[in-house]
Amino acid sequence: MTRPPERSQAIVLKVSEHGESDKIVTCYCPTIGKLTGIAKGAKRSKKRFVNKLEIFSLLEIHFTPGDRSTLVRIDQADLLSAFPNLRSHYHRYNNASLLCELILHWTTENDGDENIFRLLIWALQWLNQGEPLTRTVILFQIKLFDLLGYRPHLAGCINCNCHDHHGAPYRFSTSRGGLVCRRCHQETVAAHSPISLNTAKLLHKAQTMPHNKISRLQFSPSSTREAMALLKRYNSDLLQREIISWRALS
Numbered sequence: 001m002t003r004p005p006e007r008s009q010a011i012v013l014k015v016s017e018h019g020e021s022d023k024i025v026t027c028y029c030p031t032i033g034k035l036t037g038i039a040k041g042a043k044r045s046k047k048r049f050v051n052k053l054e055i056f057s058l059l060e061i062h063f064t065p066g067d068r069s070t071l072v073r074i075d076q077a078d079l080l081s082a083f084p085n086l087r088s089h090y091h092r093y094n095n096a097s098l099l100c101e102l103i104l105h106w107t108t109e110n111d112g113d114e115n116i117f118r119l120l121i122w123a124l125q126w127l128n129q130g131e132p133l134t135r136t137v138i139l140f141q142i143k144l145f146d147l148l149g150y151r152p153h154l155a156g157c158i159n160c161n162c163h164d165h166h167g168a169p170y171r172f173s174t175s176r177g178g179l180v181c182r183r184c185h186q187e188t189v190a191a192h193s194p195i196s197l198n199t200a201k202l203l204h205k206a207q208t209m210p211h212n213k214i215s216r217l218q219f220s221p222s223s224t225r226e227a228m229a230l231l232k233r234y235n236s237d238l239l240q241r242e243i244i245s246w247r248a249l250s
């Protein structure tokens with residue numbers, strides 16, 4: 001027996017071709033979480049799907065859940081926002097791809113989070129407008145870790161709680177999930193790139209600031225570099241995999 005059709009808002013994270021005429025689409029939905037569906041005839045049907053089942057698109061999808069598998073059948077899609085500039089600008093595309101890949105790996109089926117959905121829309125809008133791209137990507141990840149329950153400890157040393165160990169830079173320990181001062185870090189952590197006090201303070205501010213004020217934070221080129229290196233390593237260590245989209249950004 002077929003289950004009744006459902007509908008949901010969805011952001012497209014990934015699209016692949018399937019056979020002659022179908023597409024497999026993975027999206028993130030506010031209450032359902034990650035959802036993968038097959039859109040039959042998507043490559044032919046001008047009316048139902050054309051220009052809609054594209055990466056980054058915000059859609060309202062109509063779908064029929066499968067009886068046994070998690071794969072749903074996508075029956076129709078209405079375009080709510082296409083974020084067109086993400087597809088026509090090389091750097092915006094690469095940065096937006098990273099956000100989608102992170103959501104793809106960090107989320108699961110049947111476990112939606114409205115705040116993660118809203119965070120992703122917020123970041124895609126900023127990238128679409130061409131706001132400082134790397135800063136948007138940094139702030140997105142800082143807020144995402146909060147929502148996932150992996151907030152890194154960035155207010156001083158996680159071990160001794162010092163806030164400025166004679167001005168010496170901190171290191172970031174992914175296994176301990178926070179900054180470690182020079183007095184406390186061991187050789188394994190010492191091998192990682194240093195985090196200046198300034199960068200640590202900026203990232204900590206981003207964690208505590210409300211969403212609508214966060215874009216006031218200004219990152220210098222060196223803080224941007226340090227923050228991106230820290231977040232890249234924290235993501236891949238926690239996920240235990242390489243995030244492919246970082247390659248295009250480095």
Ligand SMILES: [Zn+2]
Pocket residue numbers: 157158159160161162180181182183184185
């Ligand atoms: Zn310490």
